[in-house]
Amino acid sequence: MLRFANPARFMLLSAALLPWTAGATGVLIAAGLYFALFASPPDYQQGESVRIMYVHVPAAWMAMFCYTVMAAASAVGLIWKHPLADLAAKATAPVGACFTFLALLTGSLWGKPMWGAWWVWDARLTSVLILFFLYLGYIALINAFDDPARGLRAAAILVLVGFVNVPIIKFSVDWWNTLHQPASVFRMGGPTIDAHMLTPLFLMGLGFATYFVWVLLLRLRAEIVAGKIRALRLRQVRAAPATPVSGARPARAEG
């Protein structure tokens, strides 16, 4: 893992991986949509509205997965000061924020017909809303410092402190009385939902995961390029006093 954590190697590796992640995302999501919309049965209680599950649940999985990736990358960045780790956390944040936003949005669109309310202040929904604010706070904190390294460090600490929210989200449906249904896929004793519904769920979940890798690679490449631009600019500025370019006094010392 660390062998590929060198920026130059990462650029080579990610260039090779990008077309594969793009292709896998396209295939998995196309297949997932086919099963989600055509080849899976309606629920015996929820009817066709159950199809919202095939975007809602994978989005919620990814919301927590991205945060876990961010926390792990931030820990590596803080402990081993690896520059790529901090950048990986930074590049993950907007993807995780989007998935969390989608989990909330599609949950709302599912809650209205099933519960009769767009929103309830229930433990699961509230803890996911807090997750969304943690993502936004992280992004805001990174950009709040003039020195990018300090911003990344402060934001890494926020992510690690906020990680306590992830198990709270996971177990909120067991710890508190809630409208939200309990875990039915990743639970002790195996899934309780029908295999016909698991197929589109896993296909969409895998498609979202490869989408995440795809966008993460793109954003990480952009971060590395931005770092190179910053370094070049800095070199230009340092070289500037010796070179009378714009308005600088022409102090030419001979010999």
Add this chain to the structure above:
Amino acid sequence: MDTLSAFVEMGGYARFVWPSFALTFAVLASLLVVSLRSLRRGEAELAALRAATGAAPADGPDEA
């Protein structure tokens, strides 16, 4: 045609099911486009910067 309209109606849940899928697609596609664009912009800027500084020696460009 009958099955198509039944499919579009989604058992009466059309106004909840279709926006869920459409918004998911819209958000994920936008993030992808924004990420791709910022990468392309960065790469172009870096190439321009390299072309500008690469022509000049490190201890001071001979222009001006």
